[in-house]
Amino acid sequence: xxxxxxxxxxxxxxxxxxxxxxxxINLFVALLCGCIVIGHLLEESRWINESITALVIGLFTGGxxxxxxxxxxxxxxxxxxxxxxxxxxxxxxxNAGFQVKKxxxxxxxxxxxxxxxxxxxxxxxxxxxxxxELLGKLDIGFLELRDYLAIGAIFSATDSVxxxxxxxxxxxxxLYSLVFxxxxxxxxxxxxxxxxxxxxxxxxxxxxxxxxxxxNLLYLFLASTFLGVLVGxxxxxxxxxxxxxxxxxxxxxxxxILMAYLSYLMAELFxxxxxxxxxxxxxxxxxxxxxxxxxxxxxxxxHAFATLSFIAEIFIFLYVGMDALxxxxxxxxKDSPGKSVGVSATLLGLxxxxxxxxxxxxxxxxxxxxxxxxxxxxxxQQVTIWWAGLMRGSVSMALAYNQFTRFGHTQQPGNxxxxxxxxxxxxxxxxxxxxxxKPLVRFLLPSSQGLNxxxxxxxxxxxxxxTNGQDPEVEMGNVDxxxxxxLSMLLKKPxxxxxxxxxxxxxxxxxxxxxxxxFVPDAPExxxxxxxxx
Numbered sequence: 001x002x003x004x005x006x007x008x009x010x011x012x013x014x015x016x017x018x019x020x021x022x023x024x025i026n027l028f029v030a031l032l033c034g035c036i037v038i039g040h041l042l043e044e045s046r047w048i049n050e051s052i053t054a055l056v057i058g059l060f061t062g063g064x065x066x067x068x069x070x071x072x073x074x075x076x077x078x079x080x081x082x083x084x085x086x087x088x089x090x091x092x093x094x095n096a097g098f099q100v101k102k103x104x105x106x107x108x109x110x111x112x113x114x115x116x117x118x119x120x121x122x123x124x125x126x127x128x129x130x131x132x133e134l135l136g137k138l139d140i141g142f143l144e145l146r147d148y149l150a151i152g153a154i155f156s157a158t159d160s161v162x163x164x165x166x167x168x169x170x171x172x173x174x175l176y177s178l179v180f181x182x183x184x185x186x187x188x189x190x191x192x193x194x195x196x197x198x199x200x201x202x203x204x205x206x207x208x209x210x211x212x213x214x215x216n217l218l219y220l221f222l223a224s225t226f227l228g229v230l231v232g233x234x235x236x237x238x239x240x241x242x243x244x245x246x247x248x249x250x251x252x253x254x255x256x257i258l259m260a261y262l263s264y265l266m267a268e269l270f271x272x273x274x275x276x277x278x279x280x281x282x283x284x285x286x287x288x289x290x291x292x293x294x295x296x297x298x299x300x301x302x303h304a305f306a307t308l309s310f311i312a313e314i315f316i317f318l319y320v321g322m323d324a325l326x327x328x329x330x331x332x333x334k335d336s337p338g339k340s341v342g343v344s345a346t347l348l349g350l351x352x353x354x355x356x357x358x359x360x361x362x363x364x365x366x367x368x369x370x371x372x373x374x375x376x377x378x379x380x381q382q383v384t385i386w387w388a389g390l391m392r393g394s395v396s397m398a399l400a401y402n403q404f405t406r407f408g409h410t411q412q413p414g415n416x417x418x419x420x421x422x423x424x425x426x427x428x429x430x431x432x433x434x435x436x437x438k439p440l441v442r443f444l445l446p447s448s449q450g451l452n453x454x455x456x457x458x459x460x461x462x463x464x465x466x467t468n469g470q471d472p473e474v475e476m477g478n479v480d481x482x483x484x485x486x487l488s489m490l491l492k493k494p495x496x497x498x499x500x501x502x503x504x505x506x507x508x509x510x511x512x513x514x515x516x517x518x519f520v521p522d523a524p525e526x527x528x529x530x531x532x533x534x
Contacts, residue, residue, distance in 0.1 A: 028318075031061060035314050051317050051393075052434050055427065058321020066325050084398040085274070088312040090264040093275050095309035096184055097282025098260075098290075098302075105181060105283075106502075114362055115178065116185025117221075120156050123354035124193055128152030130350040138342055141414020149197045150403045154422065155351050157190035158183055159393025159430065179388050187395050188275040192220045194399050195271075224267055224276035231263035231277075232284025233514055240292040240515040252293045253300050260285060260305075292515040316394040317430075323397075324423045329416050343417055344424040351390060351425070359386040380444040387440060391429045396422060 035057055039050030105112070132148040196216055201209065239252055260281055267277035282305075290298060360382055367376040377385070400422040404415035510516070 031057060031318055032311070032314055035318055039314075050314065052431055054314050054317035055321040055430060058318045059324060059427075060321075062322035062325040065322075066327065084316065084394060086265075086268070088316055088394075089398075090261060090274065090278050091305065091308035091312050093184065093187075094260050094264070094278045094282040095305045096180070097279040098286045098305050100180075100283060100286075102283055102287060108181065111366055112178070112181035112185060114366060115358070116182040117189050119182070119355075119358035119362055120186050120189040120193070122358040123156040123351075124152040124190075126152075126354040126357055127155050127347075127350045130353070131347065134346050134350075135343060138339055138346070140339060140343055140417045141412060143414050143418075145202050146197060146200075147403065147418075149200075149202075150194060150399070151347070151418070153190050153194040153197060154396050154399045154403065155347060155392060155425070156186070156193070156354070157392065157395040157399065158186050158389045159391040159395070159426075178385060182389065184275075184279055186389075188221075188224075188273050188279070190395065191275055191399070192217060192224075192273045194402075195273075196220070220273050221276065223270075224273040225280050227267055227270070227272060228263050228277035228280030228282075229284050231259060231266065232281045232287075232289065235259040235285055236288035236292055236514040236516075239289055243292075249294055249296050249300070253297050253304070256285065256289060256293070256297075256301055257304065288511070288514040288516050291517045320394065320397055320423075320426060324427055329419050329423070340417055340420055340424070344421040344428075347421055348425050348428070351392065351429075355386055355389055359389070384441055384444050387433070388437060390433050392422075392426050393430060397426055 035050065035054045038057070039053045042050075042053060128149050128151060131151045132145070135143065135148075135151075196213060199216075200213060235256060239255065260278065263281040264274040264278040267274040290301065293301070363377045363382045363385070370376050400419055404418045506516075
């Protein structure tokens, strides 16, 4: 019955023999442990990170299984893309929102949205158009217009998880902050685009359809954000009012975890963006709910969310490595390997061009809007930002499975070529670009430059969004920043003005109602910690 329950959750065991199934699960868990241990031993490596380690171990294990099964399979477990979206992605995105340095995120919100949303739309347009024009000449099989649009969304999704593992927030705070903020918004935009494409009526394309498509995107963004904020505030109010920690720390920790997951499920239920919903739920819960629980619960939740996110990341990369050798997908392209290589090279080239077409122009636009020279992106920084976002990973894989397979399988040559090409690009970009990123960053942005010249002002990306250190206001000493109090200051520094007005509103109305730091005397504060930063 236990194995049947697991199967109903989305995991389908390949063997009918229960004992073999248990052995497969044990071996997979052992591989996860191996990835963690080896990743720790290689932590100081200049080249290797845990994502690459998990991929290599997955490839090696898949090869062994392929040999022992005489070419029948390379998997221990087999699951469809829904397992990724429902069980593996939520803890990763929620932890990103829960640990985010909210003050810096929202003060630089417009720049993050410029790269994460507008940039993704530019990349999507270029990749979709290029794929339709170039792939059609390679004779890979029948693909519809919807497939080409989906390809644009699939390969516009960057792998921020892998990118952040090869970057150091102390050495390159500007780059780390920008890639993190852009990555979360980029993933949400790509998934929203993908889902909107599935519902789009492509038989009659006109200005009304285009306007409806744009309106649907805006609705998804706003509604998803509102739902995440609403669930986060509800959790804060409940825990503040009933204060479960007086009787049981376990109960308030369980309530926080379940309500965080509930926000994602509710978004999926209402056909919204679960990524945006759970991300903003994490931000709100860290700003209000986290301060309403006991000290023990603060420590427990902070480490529990980080641990769940870490395990989900390793699971994804390990499975991608094993799935890369799935013989069923490769047998369609074995007669024409050159065609598969051509498709992979074409798509990889479009990824490179698509990212360049928005990173450099939008950097120039951002520089034009900034008054301080210290806040502007130099050419070396722009090149590094362009390179750091080239990796493709689990989101691209999951969207490709959704579009080109049915329950992880396909019998159409065109779809099989797209799956194998996606696998090739994910492996190549993660390993090749991931290996080069660290040396490239150290060459283009030496530590002295990263630590000194990049740390310039409150409005810049010079401080990392993720931190376990002190509040930046403390770090910067007694620097006197004028409070913008006029229309001219609002036009000059809109982020600062809005932030100061929000702080006043938050202290006067929101925190007394929903709790927060300094407003819950019965819940002892943690002296230092990621969520204690706001």
